[in-house]
Amino acid sequence: MTVSRIAVIGGDGIGPEVIEQAIRVADAALAKYGGQVEWNRLPWSGDHYLKTGELMPTNAWDILRQHDAILLGALGHPQVSDQITLHGLLLPMRRKFDLYLNLRPAYLFAGVPCPLHNVDSRTGALLPKPPGSIDMLVYRENTEGEYAPIGGRLYLGTPHEVAVQTNVFTHRGCERVMRAAFEGARKRRKKVTSITKSNAQQFGMVLWDEVFKEVSRDYPDVQANSLLVDAAAMDFVRKPETFDVVVASNLFGDILTDLSAIITGSMGMAASANINPERKFPSMFEPVHGSAPDIAGKGIANPLAAILSASMMFEHLGMEKVGKSLREAVAKVLQDGTVRTPDLGGTATTADLGAACCAAV
Ligand code: NAD
Ligand code: IPM
Ligand code: MN
DSSP states (O other): OOEEEEEEEEESTTHHHHHHHHHHHHHHHHHHHOOEEEEEEEOOSHHHHHHHSOSSOTTHHHHHHTSSEEEEEEOOBTTBOTTTTIIIIIHHHHHHTTOOEEEEEEEOOTTOOOSOEEEOTTTOOEEEOOTTSOEEEEEEEOSSBTTOOOEEEESTTSTTOEEEEOOBOOHHHHHHHHHHHHHHHHTTTSEEEEEEOTTTOOSHHHHHHHHHHHHHHTOTTSEEEEEEHHHHHHHHHHOGGGOSEEEEOHHHHHHHHHHHHHHTTOGGGOEEEEEOTTOSSOEEEEESSOOOTTTTTTTOOOOHHHHHHHHHHHHHTTOHHHHHHHHHHHHHHHHHOSSOOGGGTOOOOHHHHHHHHHHHO
């Protein structure tokens, strides 16, 4: 049997806490459905940097390339500069490994309290949103846009200091994420919404819109819409059920997926996949959330985002049964509703929720 080699970077704060539960539940699913995984835990983190003076070894990228996938918790440490952690590992990884699709699903599971309600048009009463009524998949561009590391600072520390940060939008970069979004929509409800701000940003976002129009012509069977990002933010709250596939630039996709996470219950349940579709490099799977320093070390972080990210990883690796069983276990535990971490209104610990998912598997 082939062994999948997974590089595990727990990282900072709650990262390692939630990733250990994801591995625990994955091991339960692997034992049941078959499949062999070698988990290669790498200590690369802010704490490791404080201890050793380096975040990761100089051959870190070669080490990562020897794996079939990467499972990552979160990076970001209160005592270590973002230059070391985020700009040393997380963001360069997305570019170096050309992980240009960042898939971020948001689904309202049964049993999850949704902060949004429907309003009964006759009585004005607030009605709970039905499970599954919010079901969107954001395709976030992950290698360029507003995150391109291009710019600089001049006259540092003087009153006339200047900072320039350049957005980079390329025809190729827009086209490849948009084509993937249309292909993805064909397997779903056949609707793609492009997020733009071309009314204000007259170069990059206008190119974005033009490429979206071009690509949409190749998919006449898919409904193509375009929304300005400010109005889209409103509609994520006002009528989230109208979204199916959403395609957005790096920054807009980042912001909107914290919003899509909270309207489907919690930051602690939002999973993501950073994909290199050509499979030239290992793809990377991580929760949408960060290291959550406010709750780190307390053992109360919700591990479901990490478990669902692992589920996406197994589907990517062709281990569909294992991936599906992780997702079904999460759905069952949420529907039962007895084991909930504080973000979902309960008193359970990270490990309790991991154990409940193992039992559900
Ligand atoms: P965050 O996502 O870490 O936390 C935002 C809020 O959501 C906090 O109140 C936190 O307690 C809560 N939350 C997040 N995950 C949770 C979980 N699993 N269970 C329960 N509650 C959860 O965002 P932040 O506070 O803005 O960022 C903290 C650090 O993480 C920063 O250094 C930031 O740069 C970094 N960050 C890293 C990533 C990543 O590695 N992919 C993503 C986002 C933020
Ligand atoms: C995310 C995070 C990162 C991003 C940060 C930590 C740089 O917020 O993965 O959503 O903005 O991409
Ligand atoms: Mn984010």
